[in-house]
Amino acid sequence: MRNEELKALFDQQAANYDKQWAGMAPIRDALYLLLDACFAGLPDNARILCVGVGTGAELAHLAERFPGWRFTAVDPSGAMLDLCRQRAEQGCYLARCRFHEGYLDTLPDGPGHDGATCFLVSQFLLEPPARSAFFHEIARRLEPGGILANADLASDIESPAYEALLRHWLTLMSSAGVPPDMLERARAAYARDVAILPAQQVAGLIETAGFKAPVQFFQAGLMHGWFCERQADIGES
Template identity: 60%
Template sequence: MDQDQIKALFDQQAEGYDTQWVKTAPIRECLHFLLDSLFTDLPDDARILCVGAGTGAEIAHLASRHPGWHFVAVEPSGAMLEECRHKAERGGFADRCTFHEGYVESLPADQRHHAATCFLVSQFILDEAERIRFFAEIARRLQPGGLLASSDLASDVASPEYAVLLRAWMSMMSTAAVSPEMLERMRHAYANDVGVLPPEKIAALIAAGGFSLPVRFFQAGLIHAWCSRRD
């Protein structure tokens, strides 16, 4: 799928997105729990860039714990960004958010952020050179030494381990509000439209984009997450 197709897909899913994935919340909550410890040394007035913010789950989590932090939500799907805005308004932190409909490269690079999140986003970029440029665009918008917490689906798809993980992953997905038809589309997408790469390869792409020592701090099924620091 190209960018327009991906955007259209998330536009369609936006209204019921949080409800659809509520049963997989333990994965997200664990990731956010570990994110707290990674960002613990950020200043009280930190600026956080959230790339591919979706409906704003990580922003809501961080905003509830850090009343002085400000957030820039970058999201190409206007419908998803609107859900993010509504969540911020309901949570009482919309005045600490800037909502940018578009891609990270369309965000001005003159304001540098203390940290960034990028959860399950780069996996949709199939070309490795483009994926490196994506991370480089994030790095451009961070202060020197700024932190990046990123996650993607990752595995060696040619390995026997992947078959085991994929079977378990699809079983877990079936417990959510996901139809058999959608499960089959997801299985097809993982093989054709999502850049599922070995974890070591993704870490190398992050490093090539201008980050030092990507450290894997989380895994749940096929989701892996790294913390790295802008060079």
């Protein structure tokens, strides 16, 4: 899916996005619970980069959990970013946030970040070199030793286990109240617009982009999560 198509898709979904996926909140909450542990060693005044922040769910969680942290929220969808900004205003942490509408490579350079979140974003980059370059872009915006927490759908789609896991995942979404038409769109997207790679391959792409070996800290169905430190020397993209 091209950048323009991806932006248009999320602009269109923004108004109902949180409601549509509300039934999957227990998985999100489990991810955030473990995310706290990944970021526990960061300073009290940490700067956090939220890539593909969407409506700002993880930003809201971290802002409440760590009241001294500041955030850079990046998303190409203006509609999503507007909802993120509204959530920040309602949560009384707007002053701790900087918002950038656009893709990560258009974010102006600034002070390095101590941590970064990137949840269900890189999977939309279908070519491995582009995906590796994306992770390198995150790395260069982190301080050496900064922590990346990344989550993506991952599986070996050539294995018999994938079909069983996909059925399980779609059944889970259905029982969580995701509408049937969205389930069909998700099934089609997984085959065409989402790069579902084996977990070890995703970890390898992250590592080659300037990070120490990622550690898997989370899995729920097809969703896998890793955390890793930025290397001291990340070289050129």
